[in-house]
Amino acid sequence: MDRIDPGTYTITVSSTGYESQQREVVVLASDTLRVAIVLNDKSAKLDEVIVSASRKAESLSQTPSSVTVLTAKDINTQSVISPNLANILSYSVPGLGTSTNQTGNSGQxxxxxxxxxxxDGIPQSTPLRAGGRDIRSIDPSVIERVEVIKGATATYGNGAEGGLINYITKKANTGKQFGGYTQIGLxxxxxxxxxxxxxxxQQFYGRVTKFDYIVSGMYEKSGVFRDAKGLVISPEYGLGETxxxxxxxxxxxxxxxxxxxxLMYNYFSSRQDSRYVTKTGVYDQSPAIGIAGDRPGVDEGTRFNHNSNLQYTNQQIFGNTDxxxxxxxxxxxxxxxxSASFYEGGQSAITSTKKGARLNLNTPLNFIPQVPMQLNYGLDLMNDQTAQKLVDGRSWVPKMNMLNVAPYLQASANLFSYLTLKAGLRAENINIDIDDFNTLATGANGAGSIAxxxxxxxxxxxxxxxxxxxxxxxxxxxxxxxxxxxxxxELGRVLRAAKANTLEQLETKxxxxxNYEGGFSSTIGNLNFSAAYYYSTSKLGxxxxxxxxxxxxQxxxxxxxxxxxQADYQLLKSLTIGGNYAQVEGKGDVDNDGKYDGAADVYLNTTRIPPSKTTxxxxxxxxxxxxxDLNWMRVGNRDRxxxxxxxxxxxxxxxxxxxxxxxxxxxxxRxxxxxxxNLGIENVFNKAYYPSISQFYGSDINYVRGNGRRFNLSAGYSF
Known part of the structure; x- marks a missing residue:
């Protein structure tokens, strides 16, 4: 910076994921000044502001629920090891199942x-026909932070039974007119x-008068993925050669x-073009692997995921309402x-198009002196059209055309400046139109097909x-x-397996x-600790x-x-340790007697209930x-x-x-x-292991080892 008048100045430097630093400097006439400021890592603090829990800015200390926040620093660090968001979240979020090491996140x-x-609040999940491709729906290079709200929530509507994951995209660096960041890696x-x-x-960003912008592009080509024994990992839903x-x-x-x-727009695509075919393994004995061969059919993976969002904000549209x-x-x-679930088999594809509008208002209320209150209210509109067809043109799941209208109201009050009370309602109104259809045949000449x-x-x-x-x-x-x-x-799964001739005869409730939950957070010197216990029920799971x-x-x-x-502790100024532990269990009341310990009752299987996880x-x-940064993860046993x-x-x-x-x-x-x-090493000790999904599926073709020791070497340049 040129032409600074002599005098004493205070410099404040801050960045997401770091502790802010202030430095007082003295500038003399004709002096060239260089100031080196090192920012220390920051764990999530109770005064950190989040937006996903109540759709308005609030601090963690005022949020009566369990929240995990991944800052830009957290994302960047984990991306050094692997840019796969399923891996990043698996290591960072207690209660989230482990990564599948596949294109999908089934079981996570x-x-x-x-x-x-x-x-940015746009739904990526396809709850009408769950496809398990929603976690890997954007590249981490354009994510500013991730807010994970755990436990049932109606904040954003349909599909948030266990909570929500909101990827909040980056904003422009407005400190310069033109800047950028380039990264290349092997x-x-x-x-x-x-x-x-x-x-x-490559990213470019900046601000010119009242305009600010950020533009980013990423291309990645992965090689063959091998396990710890050097064998090619099965290409079935694999991430190799992608x-x-x-x-x-x-x-x-x-x-x-x-x-x-x-205005925001994001395009994401990930498709596999493998030179290998799967050689089926033997469950609990030998893994399914890839051997040289021509894969039948078309390339697997997400052809495209387009997202666009136009947002208008007004901090005082009337009175004190924003x-x-x-x-x-x-x-x-x-x-x-x-898939071989129908006659002659075939590849299927899920298509989903969502169009929506959201109106959110926040009004402070002063009915009672010394008791700040806020009213958060609005309306969500969404049209979701989802279908599952085969690549050859046959229809497996007919188009489901859903219109969702949902007004909501949330009230909060702060008593004595430190007790936050919240309560809210959301009214769901959903209509789903389904045309006449025929289920896929299970034999020749249309045998087994039901109209x-x-x-x-x-x-x-x-x-x-x-x-x-x-x-x-x-x-x-x-x-x-x-x-x-x-x-x-998940209506699509019901429709494609229909055994009746009318919708009224199908189970579509x-x-x-x-969800009931209690927990706490504590800060004692350099120690941060939090704990939560939850219990959730549903009459029809x-x-x-x-x-x-x-x-x-079922x-x-x-x-x-x-x-x-969850805990973290700063041992020294330069050394921090931390980690988390999560355990979840689930049971089903088969005989519907209100108890879960009868002979007919069951444990929920591991597609739903993950093993315990320690990081x-x-x-x-x-x-x-x-x-x-050294990370350790232990996935526990589950044998039910x-x-x-x-x-x-x-x-x-x-x-x-x-x-x-x-x-x-x-x-x-630096x-x-x-x-x-940057250098990232995944599976440092080259452990030969089977991811959870490979084990709980219980099948020969899915018995696939995880990655052996992998490296990610990159260089990044800011300007």
Missing amino acids: TLRGRNVLVLI TGNLEGDSTIGYRVS KSYNGFVKVGYDITAKQRLE LTANLYFQDFYTIYSN VKGGTLNYNALVFNAGARYSKLKLFNPFISYAQSFSVF PIIIN ANLLEVNGVYIS RIPERVYGFEL AYLKFTGVQNLSL FKANATTGKYLIGEGPVKEFNLFNLAASY VSQPLRV
């Missing part, structure tokens, strides 16, 4: 229930050939000091591997939430909450979750079962319960310009089911999961102010 539930994934296994891949990303693209644009215009217009209004659009298309008369399904529900949080003491900051969520049951080779959902009463612990990390910054007495085989989700431990390392060295070199 949150607290034993489905999770709603959002990008990836690969440390054993075996053909594993080398590469990744390139090409991924991400394009992102966000442009903002400050109309006035209190009004802003912002307004946020959104128009959004999402268009999604993904292709799956060959089903379509119609309209109507759902109406009023869901409620209430909670309280006491924030006077950092030593003990407790909360309690009760929350409901409403979800349309919704899922209403009641959705336990996935395999019957005669067909997947169906609609029985369910209860899911568990607890989470720990060690962060070291004691060497100038160098930072080291018996194999078939005759065949010795396990049904889907019932295979026993045996514990395994993994270590990852991220190292980052060569100069603009240049940084």
Whole structure:
């Protein structure tokens, strides 16, 4: 900076994920001044502001629910090891199932229930026909932070039975008119050939008068993925030999000091082009692997995921009321591997198009002196058209055309400045139109096909939430909450397996979750600690079962319960340790007697209930310009089911999961102010292991090992 008048100045430097620093400097005439300021890592604090829990800015200390926040620093560190968001979240979020090491996230539930994934509030999940491709729906290079709200919530509507994951995209760096960041890297296994891949990303950003902008592009091509023994990992839903693209644009215009217009667009694509075919393994003995061959059919993966969002904000539209209004659009298309569930088999594809509008207002109320109150209210409109067709043109799931209208109201009050009370309502009004359709044949000449008369399904529900949080003491900051969520049951799975001729004869009742939770956060010197216990029930759940080779959902009463612990401690100025532990269990009341211990009652299988998970990390910054992060994850045992007495085989989700431990390392060295070199090592000790999904599926073709030791070497340059 040129031409600064002599004098004493205070410099404040802050960045997401770091502790702010202030430095007083003295400037003399004709002096050239250089100031070096090092920012220390920051864990999530109770005064950190979040927006996803109540759709308005509020601090964690006023939020009566469990929240995990991943800052830009957290995301960048984990991305050094792997840019796969499923991996990043698995290590960072207690209660979230472990990564599948596949294109999809089936079985990666949150607290034993489905999770709603959002990008800037735009739904990515396809609850009408769950495809398991929502967690990997955007590249982490364009994410500013991730807010994970755990436990049932109706905040954003249909699908948030276990909570929600909101990817909040980056905003422009408005400190300069033009700036940017370039990163190039190599990836690969440390054993075996053909594993080398590469990744390139470029961002430009800045501010010109009232306009600010950020433009980003990313391309990644992965090589062959190999396990710890050097064998090619099965390409079935694999991430090896995959090409991924991400394009992102966000442009903002400050109309006035209190009004802003912002347009965001993101494109994501990830498709596999493998030179290998799967050689089936033997469950619990030898893995399924890839061998050279031509894969039949078309390339698998997400062809495209388009998201656009136009947002208008007014901090004082009338009185002291502020307004946020959104128009959004999402268009999604993904292709799956060959299925043998119908005559002659085939590849299927899920298409989903969402168009929506959201109106959110926040009004402060002063009815009672010394008791600040706020009213948050608005209206959500969404049209979701989802279908599942085969690549050859046959229809597996007919188009489901859903219109969702949902007004909501949330009230909060702060008593004595440290007791926050909240309560709210959301009215769900859903209509789903379905045309007449025929189920796929199971034999020649249309054998087994059933003609089903379509119609309209109507759902109406009023869901409620209430909670309280006491924030006077950092030593003990407790909360309690009760929350409901409403979800349309995965209708597509019911329709494609229909055995009746009319919709009225099918089981299409919704899922209403009641979630009870209590927990606390504590800060004692350099120690941060939090704990939570939850208990959720539903009169009609959705336990996935395999019957005669067909997947169906068992609609029985369910209860899911568990607890989470999280802590971090700054041992030294340059050394921090921390970690978390999560355990969840679930049971179904088959005989519907209100008890869960009868002979007919069952444990929910592991497609829903993940094994216990422990993570720990060690962060070291004691060497100038160098930072080291060592991560450990332990996945525990879950053995609740018996194999078939005759065949010795396990049904889907019932295979026993045996514990395994993994270590990852991220190292980052700042060569100069603009240049940084990163090295990530996944599976440092080259552990031969089977991910949870490979074990609980209980099948030969899905018995696939996880990645062997992999590296991710990159260099990034800021300007």
